[in-house]
Amino acid sequence: MPPLIEAHDLSKKYGKHIALDRVNFAVETGRIVGLIGPNGAGKTSALRAILGLTPYEGRLRVLDREPFGDRAALMRDACFIADVAVLPAWLRVDQAIDFVAGIHPRFRRDRAQALLSKTQITGKRRMRELSKGMKTQVHLALTMAIDAKLLVLDEPTLGLDILARRSFFDALVNDYMDETRTILITTHQVEEVENLLTDVIFIDRGRIVLDSSLDEIATRYAAVAVGDDNLAVARAERPFFERRTLGKTVLYFERPDVRQLANLGELLTPSVSDLFVAKLSGGAA
């Protein structure tokens, strides 16, 4: 089976600015992939290309379609939540349901209504009357009621408080995700999503810095916290990043000799956010 998303030498330029510079990646069915990078790294450009919202250079196949020329057909099998504020202010909740039910062949009205019945939101409310968190609930209910193969989320929790964020991701993982679905999610807040991802792609200044499954990360990377006495020895092992913390230095290694490191200090498993910081400031260290 070919990958759900396949990009070869994907580039996106805005005038002289290169937002994406010949990137290659693939996303397989059943994964939850985090596309992670700082602001302006090219995340949104990559997503826009995948969703058929913008022309691009290079080769890109999504669900075996060319997204820019074939967006309407693609959206029968894929859906996306761009961010929380895109449902128009004048739209009523029941109108939103009617409209999507009217035009989307894979929308299940009963499912959307069941999801909304768990909330305080009634059908006659207009989006302008709802809080950001409630709007997100409406959008998520609409989206989760679509039987799609690919769900794309672009900074979905931007501007939401901690409770709304938590319930957003809980709903996603518990009520939506199964082995037939694939989720691609962009964020610049790594901590928030690292527990639900199966794969991460780090992107910085238009290039991919890391593309790996989380299982792979656990075996491939290690960190060690050493005291000053062992620092010189540890540095000789060629860490790609180090940082000072509480009187010790934490050094990050790719494919290290773990037993050797264990002799030098306390062995740590780097989290995705640690790796993100390490990889993205790594070049300078």
Add this chain to the structure above:
Amino acid sequence: MKDYAWLVRREFWENRAIWLVPSLIGVALTLAALFGNVQIPSLSLPDNRIFGGVVLFGFGVTFFVVMDIYATWYLLDCLYADRKDRSVLFWKSLPISDTATVLAKLFTGLIAIPLVYFIAADIATLLMAFIVSVRAHSTLGGSLWQPDLWLQLQALWLYLIVTSAIWYLPFAGYLLVVSAWAKRAVTLWSIVPPLAAYLLERWFFGTQWVGTALQDRAFGYLPRAFHDKSDQSAWVTTVIQHDTIKTPSSIWQLLDPLGFFSSPATWAGIVVGIAFIIGAIQLRLRRTEI
């Protein structure tokens, strides 16, 4: 087809003014008929008939003038509004092509909105005619109840809706292009390019092609879609209380569909209009946000 019905319905949800404004005009005119000072001049029978026609026509014109202003604003705003509130990202997450979206908005502006005003005008006119004829306490109120006159006006309005939609297609297409393109100030952007083209042409070439073309498009509709007053037999002159008015003896002699559809300007307009609409679709494909 089902998708188009939903798309047009969505335009009615978003722009409630589409039916609110004509309803308000209708209510205002009905109230005027109810409580206003109804003075129907005492006229002989043929003049009476013409008076009725003029009143009914004036009623319809009130609706159509407001409709033209509203539809122009609608076409200029519709694609821009989606980008301004970023809801374009929601609409594009649904399996609807940008072509369908743009065509649905064009249809709303050129056909659906005029039809709503037409229906509102009919209902208001019926109410007004009923009220006036009851209040007037005379046969004179009957000047407003003339089935053949009524039928003629219906034909006139429908002919007007269809032919003006075709004639003004380039303007509508142009407004959609501006609406899909401009980052702000859509009204200004709709005026500046044609004005600049007109001025630059005058300064650099001393010619007035642009100005003439625009002027003909703006004011050339009536002479092409209707017979003019040169055909004396088709027009009747009436004096109503010192005012001389010239009215067509029959609407049927006024409409000129053959002349309209055989005019090269009509077809040139269609070609230019389609080019603008294709441009608006291409812009809608590429421009997501402001």
